[in-house]
Amino acid sequence: MEQRRRERGRSRGYLAGSVVAVLLWSLASAQLRYSVPEEVTEGTVVGHIAKDLGLDKSTLKDRKYRIVSSGTDPLFRVDQNDGILYVSRKIDREEVCPQSSTCLMNVKTVLENPLEVHYVGVEVLDINDHSPSFPEKTKRLEISENVFPGARFQLKPASDPDSGHFSVQQYKISQNDHFRLEVKDKGDDGKTPILVIKKALDRESAASHSLVLTAVDGGKPPKSGNMNILINVLDINDNAPVFTRDYSAMLDENAPVGTTVIQVNATDLDEGPNGDVVYSFSSSMSQNILNLFDINPSTGEITVTGLIDYEKKDRYEIEVEASDKGFAPLTTEKGVIIKIADMNDNAPEIEVTSFSSSIPEDSRPGTTVALISVNDLDSGLNGKVICSVGEDVPFALSPSIQDKMYSLVTKSALDREKQSHYDITITAKDAGQPPLSSEKTVMNVFILDQNDNAPVILYPLSSNGSAEGVEEIPRNVNAGHLVTKVRAYDVDIGYNGWLLFSLQEVTAHSLFTLDRYTGQIRTLRSFTETDEAEHKLLILVKDNGNVSLSATATVLVRLVEPKEAFAASDVKSSSRADEDNNVTFYLMITLASVSALFLISIIVLIAMQCSKSTDYTSKYLQETNYDGTLCHSIQYRSGDKRYMLVGPRMSIGSTIVPGSQANTLVLPDKRRTSEEVR
Known part of the structure; x- marks a missing residue:
């Protein structure tokens, strides 16, 4: 109505x-x-x-x-x-x-x-001529991120001067994932909005939230009023530090102390002390690594504190820890790979792994003298080694199929009589820049004598190549008279240079005898009137080599009357004495030199045998015919002198061991001539 x-x-x-x-x-x-x-x-x-x-x-x-x-x-x-x-x-x-x-x-x-x-x-x-309004335009809330869903936060209600249906009828909140709105109806006191958490907050995902709370009246059309709600999410230490990437670095060996290797970086999404990061090495790190590297706790910079040696270790894996400063700190570990770059700081090392201290002079080119091992602790070009020997020796290095192994071999024919031993210097140089090199000298490589020289008889050579001489003796000499002495020498040594004389041909076998060791020709009996005035003796001189070499000499013995012989003998005896003195002098020098060399060799061999370990001796070559006894001697007599031949002991059925420095020594003898052993 x-x-x-x-x-x-x-x-x-x-x-x-x-x-x-x-x-x-x-x-x-x-x-x-x-x-x-x-x-x-x-x-x-x-x-x-x-x-x-x-x-x-x-x-x-x-x-x-x-x-x-x-x-x-x-x-x-x-x-x-x-x-x-x-x-x-x-x-x-x-x-x-x-x-x-x-x-x-x-x-x-x-x-x-x-x-x-x-x-x-x-x-x-009343007409709807007023809009709802809140007591403040913006409401700020601080909510910890560890608040559980369901937590409630009451807000101040909006007011509307209009009454009845035109007053505030409802509240709305802007669309979001974390909050919802409840409204409590207080009857005459109106309606009160309540903010409820429906999903857990994460400050690291969203440090703040902005919401719009709307109050709506019952008018048609309705009027509304808004309030901004700004929510600041309070941090808790719920995030461990996170490294931004993987870390690896290349470091030169011998890098100076203080050199920066790499800088690590970790971030923590928390704020304040919860997000402040400090760096350290893991407690599981070995002391060796801790002696080489250090880390700045604030910046994460890793620096060198010790000597970096590629040859000791070419790669390091360091465990770095990043921790925050929260009340209960959270920690994250990260592996840092440090690769060491090789520098050319090591010279090549030369090792003689097998060595034959003596080698026959008739060895063919390519005969192995020693095995050489070369090693360089550096890598790449710094560790690539080239070996060489001097050009002035008849030896060369031959690469082995095994890496960094060489054979020291002969490259040309050897001649002991020209040079009896060598000191061989081996040079190893790497390919680094600048290159490093080292040397090793293989001492006293002795050349073993071979019977490659025939005896030489000290007489003028005849047209057929044999030596021939004439000595004149008086007819009235007695038995045992020294007619002459065939002089010969052999530049070989030992048995190869030990000469034996024999009488091959003679016109009268009953007149002359030849000492096989000294080469002295003596009369066996007195001459008679029926004996011919001239006798021809063919002397064979041969050495004691495996395959002996020899030379011949023809001696013509003329029988003359005593007066003629006496005049000639004075002249010949003088020249013979000079000749004997010269020959004796040279023989003594040769004998002394060879004996000294032999004795030195024996001493060196004994020292080497004593210093070798069981493992080490296995590296060296053994003489196939050597029975383990250093030496033996053979003694014999000839005329008024006693001789001793000194040399290595031979195995049964063998000749003198190649390389022996045997020599013939002349020993004084005071026994009577009747006791001489011929």
């Missing part, structure tokens, strides 16, 4: 909004009640008091209406002639009725002549 009245009022032009007129009768006076929306314009008709009281125009003649009670700034006025109630100014319901849900304005009107008092109640109807 009220709505219908409003519609009729609007159709008549009395009210701009809805108007309700209620006529209450009493014995004393009548009371009217109207309603008018707030915010209507000035002059809007509130109601027709006279008409609603049933008074017509004839009744109102000479009667006037007036409002008795009103404020200094009246909200209403009445037409004194026709009794129509108007709005005198714009009404703000929230201003005139700030705390009331119903805004009823009482207006006392008076109709004069006769006097009538009419009470008019005007209800100012």
